[in-house]
Amino acid sequence: MSGPEPMSRSFRRPLLALVISGLLSACGAGKEPTGARVADYLGAGAGEGFARAQPGHRLAFPQDHGAHPRYQSEWWYFTGNLEGDAGRHFGFMFTIFRFALTPEAALRASEWGTNQAWMAHFAVTDTEGQALLKSERFARGGAGLAGASADPFRVWLYDWSASAAGGDGPFPMRLSAREDDYAVELDLSPAKPLVLQGEQGYSQKGREPGNASHYYAYTRLEARGQVVLDGEAHEVTGSAWMDREWSTSALGDDLAGWDWFALQLDDGRDLMFYQLRREDGGRGPFSQGALVAADGTRRGIAPADVRLKPRKWWRSSETGRRYPVSWRMRIDSLNLDLEIAARLPAQEMNLNVAYWEGAVSVTGSRGERGVGYLEMTGY
C-alpha cells in the first residue's frame, strides 16, 4: 500500500511555523514553544493555491532532483553510518528543507525578493566520544544564499551543500557541511539505483486526494570521505541513505508523531518502515514500509505485518522527553525478527523543534546484522 511518508508530514507544517519563528528568534536552539508538540502544528489543512502531488504523475530526472517551489515543502535528506580507522563509528544526518511561504512569487526588482525559506539540519554522532553534535541554519531562497538546481545538481544553504562532483547526473555527489567544531566532507555514489517510493513515486498521506507527496530515494549509497571533530580529521567509509520528497499535504488531527526506520542489512537488503502513532499510542492507517532487495527491486510491506515493540527508554535531560531507544521489530512475512538499538541513546535533535534522530545497529534472530537510522517524533 502506498501512503503518507512520515518525514514529509513530520516536518512540513511545524517547520513552516518554526521557520517563521526561527526568523524571529533564529539560531535559538532548543526554543520549542512550550507545551506545543510537533503534531499540534499539523492540524491546519494544506495551503490553498499550492501545487499538489498527483497520482500517475511520472517523475522525470534530472529535473526532479532540483527544487519544486510551487509545492509547499520539500527536502533533501541524507543519513549514514560511517567507520573510521580501527572501526571507530560515526553517524551523520544532513537535511536541507525548502518551504514556500506563498503559492506564487511576486515579481521583484531585488534578487533578495523571494517566497522561499530554507532550513538545514546537520548532525554528527560520535559513538566513541558519546556525543551528538548538531546545528541548524536558516536562509532565504534569494540572492544566491540557498537553493537547488537539477543539472548540474546542487542544493545548498550558505556554505552547506550537496552537489554533483563532475559526473553525468547527480553522482558522484559531494556532501559538504562545516560547523565551528565539526564537519563532514563525503563523496557519495549509489550502490543501488533510485527507488520510487509509494506508487511510482506518489505517496499518499491522508484520505483526501492530493494529500500526498512525491517521494523517491537512494536507499544505499557508498560513502567515503572525512569527518572532522574538534579539528581532527578522520578518514571514513560507510553507507548512506538519501530521501527526496516534496508535497503540499497535512497529517491527520489524531496523530501524535511517528517512528521511522531506515535499515541496511549486511545481506544487501534495505528496509524502510514507519508507523504513525495516534495520541492513544495506536498505529494510524497510513503507516507503510518497503523492502529493497540487494538487486534494487522494491516490494511494499503491509503495515499489519510489522510488529513493533519498544524495549528500552531514555529520558532527555534537556527536554524531559522519553524516547524508546531500543526496539524489537518482527515481520513474519519476511521472516525477520530484529533487535534495533541506538548507537547512543542521547541523539535528541534539540533544535527549534525537538525530535530524536540517530544511528542504530541491527541484530537479527537468524544472524542478520545491519546499520540504520531511526527518527522519532511526538514524544
Add this chain to the structure above:
Amino acid sequence: MNDIHIRLESVTKEYPGPAGARAVLQDVSADIPRGQFAVLVGRSGSGKSTLLNLVGCLDHPTRGRVLLDGQDVAGLSETELALLRRHRIGFVFQFFNLIPTLTALENVLLPLELTDQSGSRARRQAADWLRRVGLGDRPEAFPEELSGGEQQRVAVARALVHQPGLLVADEPTGNLDLDTAQSVLDLMDDLCRREGATLVMATHSPEVVGIADRVFSIRDGHLTDEPLPAASG
C-alpha cells in the same frame, strides 16, 4: 555620702588680653571640707565666677592645683572633666540656663540620661525632684512658660537629681526678686544638707551669708577667709 572635699593650692588664673596676660586670680588657696556650705562674695569682676569655674571643673588653672577629694583636676582631659562634671557636680546659674527646647521634666532628666539612667525609673526620679522643688504639677512646661523663680527651681532640681557631691551655684538669686530669691536659697540649702552635698555659691545677697557655714571674700584676685558685711553690688 558622696560629698566632696575641695582644696585649692596656690591657684592662679590668667586670661590673655590685648596688653598681655591679665591675672584674674592670684595665688589663691582654700580648703572646703565635705558637706560645707561655702559662700563667695566680692564685686563684679573680682574673680568670683573664675574661681567657681575652677572649682566646678569648667576650666583649668594657669598655675597651682585644684584638688577634688585629693585628685588634681589639672591632669584631666576635656572629656574626663566632662565625665567628672556629669557624675559628681551640679550647677545652678544666674540666668537659669535651662535648655529652652526641653520641658521642665526633660531638663531634669538630662543629667540622668547622661549618667545612663533612663526609662520609667529615671522619669519617676525626675518627677520626684520636680515635686521636691514645688513644681510637681508642671512637668510638661517649657522654660519660657515658667517664671524666673520656677525656672531656677527646675535648675536646682536638675543640678541635684543625679546626687552630685558638689553643687556649684553662680549668683543663683541674682535674677530673682527678694521673696523668690529667699525661697530658692532655702530650697538649695535644705536640699544640699539633706543630700549631704558640698555647696559653693557666689553671691551678692547679704541674706545668704547668714545661712552659710563659711564665707570667703574675694578682691582683686585675692581670697580672704573672713566674713564681710553685706557685699556691695
Add this chain to the structure above:
Amino acid sequence: MSRLLQRAGLRFLLRHPWQYALSVAGVALGVAVVLGVDIAAGGARKAFDASRELVVGRATHQAVPADPFLADEIYTRLRVELGVAAAAPVLEGRIRAGGETFSLIGIDSFAEGPFRDYLDTGADGIDLTALLTRPGTVAMTRQAARARGLSVGSRVPMDDAAAPTALEIGALLELDDARSRGADGLLFADMAAAQELLGRVGQLSRIDLILDADGEQRVKDWLPQGLELIPTAAQASSLDQMTRAFRINLLALSLLALLVGAFLVYSTLSFLVVRRRTTFGTARSLGVAPGQLFRNTLYEALLVGVPGTLVGIVLGLVLGVGLTSLVLRTVDDLYFRVQVQSAGIPPLSLLKALLLGLGTSLLAAVPPAVEAARTAPRSMLTRASLERRIRRQLPWLAAGGLALAFLGWLLLRAGTDSLVLSFAGLFAVVVAAALCTPPGLAALMAATERMARDGGGQVTRLAARGVTASLSRTGVAVAALTVAISTVVGVGLMIASFRGSVDQWLQQTLTSDFYFAIDEAFEAGGSDVDAFVAELAEVPGVADVTRSQRRRLTTGDGQVRLWAVDPGSRDLTITFLEGDRETAVASFLDGTGVLLSEPFARKRGLVVGDTLSLPTPDGPRSWLVTGVFIDYSSDQGSAMFSLEHYRSTWNDPGLQGIGIMAEEGQRDVLRPRLESFLAAHAGLEFAANAEIRQISLEIFDRTFTITRVLQLLVGLVAFLGMLSALQALQLERIRELSVLRAVGWTPRGLIGLILGQTGLMGLGAGLLALPVGIILAALLVFVINARSFGWSMDFSLEPMILGQALLLSVVAALLAGAWPAWRTIRTATAAGLRDE
C-alpha cells in the same frame, strides 16, 4: 548620643520653621538638579544605547565600504564561499512617508538572529511572510505605530516618490520602552523591499559580523579592496566620546547647584550652632562631652539632609522628565536621531542622589559641628568676640582663596587632555572666589563706610558697619550669591560670545541665496543629481550654482565626516585659522591637500603640514593638511575636499546640497521658479539663506536652553541661601533693632536700615561676581569649550550682561531681605528686648 539633646535639636528646628524649610529647600533643589541632570544624561545615553543596539546589535565587526555602498553579491560570497556563519547584511537609508522622514533599515531576517533581538517577539508575534514576500512592506514598533495611528495593514503614502507608491505596515515590533524610544524614527524592511524602496537594488550599506580572532583574520584576508573590517567596539567608544563632553558639561553645572546647596546647609547649621551657644555651654557644664555635641550637630544635619534629599529626589524625578526632553532634543539636534520621551528611573541615579544629598549635608555640617564641640562650658564667648574671630580669619580666608585659585590654575594647565581636570580647575576657581568673598566684602564695606562718612550718610554707615559686623552670618550667603551671580555672568558671556561667533560664521559661510537639500529619495525616485544641477543652472535669474556632498566615512579610529564642496565660480567662503589661504585653496582645487575644520584638527592633533590618511576604494590614501578653517556645524569636525576630487576618489556621484546664487535683483522672482522643482522631484527640500541661518540659531539656542535652566536653578538656590542667611541675621538682631526702636527709630527707618544692609550685600556680591564671572567666561570660552568641542570663538564682553547681573544681585538681595525686614519690624517691639 543623648536622645534628649536630639529632641532639643529637633524642637529648635521646628521653632524656626522658615529657617528649617529654607535649608531643606536648598538641599532639595541641589539634589533635584543633580538627579535631574543625571536622569537626563542617563536618558540620553539609554536612548543612544538603544538605537545603537538596534542598529549594531551584538556584532563584533562590521565590513564597511569606502564607497557609500557595497555590492550585495559580496555578502553572498562571504556566506557561501567563505562560509562565515554569523554575518548579516544591512542597508540603511532615509525615506519620506506620511510627511515624515524615517530611517529605513533593510535586513535579512534569516540572518538576524545572532545580532539583534527585536524580531524575537514570541510565537504569536509577527507575520514575516508579508514582510518577505510583499514589496513595499515595512515593520515599525508598536509604540511608533500607535503614536501615528497606524496598525498592521495600514498604508502610508510615500511623500515624494516619483511613482505613486505607499508603504504597507506589515508587522509591528514589540520592544521595551527604552529600545522603542531608540526605534521611533526607524522602519525595518526585508532586504528586498529595502533595496527596492531606497532604489538600491544590488547594494548593501554594510555587513555585520560576529568574529573571533581567527575569523577576523580570515575575513580580512578575503575581503575585496574597498571594504574595511572594523571592530564595533571602536565605533561604540567613538560614539560615546561624541556625547561625553556634552554630558560632563551638564554634570559640572549640576554639581555647581549642589555646591551652592551645600553652602546653604552650612549656613543654616552654623546659624543653629551659634544661636545655641548658651544651650551648648549649659550642656557642656552638665557634663556633655565635646564628641557628643559634634555628633549631635551631624544628627541635626541629617534632620535637614534627609527630608531635603527626599524632597530633592521627588523634585529631581520631575525635573528629570523636563531636562531629559531638553537633553534628548539637543542630542537629536547635534549628534544622532533619538526620540524625545521621558526616561525611566534609574535606581543608580537615585542612590547617587541619596548619597550626594546626605553626604553633602554631613560635610557641610562638619565646620559647625566642630564649632559646637568646641563650645566652652557655660560659654563665655560673646557674639562680639565671635565676629572678632571671624574678622581675624579674613586674611586667612583670602590667602586660602588665592591658594585655591592657584591650584585651579595648575589644574587647568594640567588638564589639557582631560575635561574632568579642567572642570576641577574651574570649580577650584569658583570656590576660591567664594572664599575671597567675605574678605572682599569686608574691604568693600570699609570703603563704603569711609565714603559714607565723607558724604555723611548715617544710615549707609550703620548699614555698612552692620554688614561687616555680621560677617559670620552673612559671609556664606554673600559667597553663595557671588558664586551664583558669577555663574550667570560667566555662562551668559560664554553663550553670547559663542552665539556671536556662530552667527558671524553663518553669515560668512551661507553666501548662496537659496539652498536645496537632497536625500536618498531623490535618486530612488529616479532623478539624476547632475542633470538637476544642469537644469538649475539654466533657470533664468540663476547666477551661479554650488554643490556639496557630506558623507561619513567609517575608519578604524572612528568616523570621519567628509565634506565635498564645489564652490561654483566663486571663492571658498570658509575662514582659515591656519594655513596660507592661497596655498590651501590651490591644493583644495587640485586634490593634493585636505582642509580640516577646527574641531577635526584639534581632536586629532593635526596641524598644517601633517598628513591625513583615509580609506578609499583603492586602498588607503594620504593627503597633506594645508589649511584649518572655522566650522561650527559639528563638534566632530570634518575634512574638506573639492567635489571633483571627492567624486573621482570615492566614486560617489551623490549630492546633499545645492546652493543657488541669484542674479542681481532677481532674488524674489527666482524663488517661485526654484520652488516649482519641488513637485517634480522626490527627496528635495528648499530654503532661503536667511531661513537656514534662523534655523541654525534656533538649534543653537535650544542647545543652550538646558544650560540656562540649570543656571537659573543655581541662582534660585543662591537666592534661598540669601533669604535664609538674612532671616537668621535678622532673628539675631531683633534685640538690637528693638533697642533702636526703643530709642526712637521709626519702623520706616528700620526698614531702610535693613534693606540698606541687604542691598549693600547684594551690591557687594554683584561687584565681586563681575570679575569672577568674566574670568569664568574666559575659562569657558578659551579652555572648556575648546577642550570639549574643539571650537574657538571670539570673546565678547557684553556690558548688558554685566549690568543685568549686577542688578540681579541687588534685587535678589533686596527681595531676600524684604521678608525678614517685615517680620523683624513686627517683632521688634518691647518683647524683643527680652532674652529668649
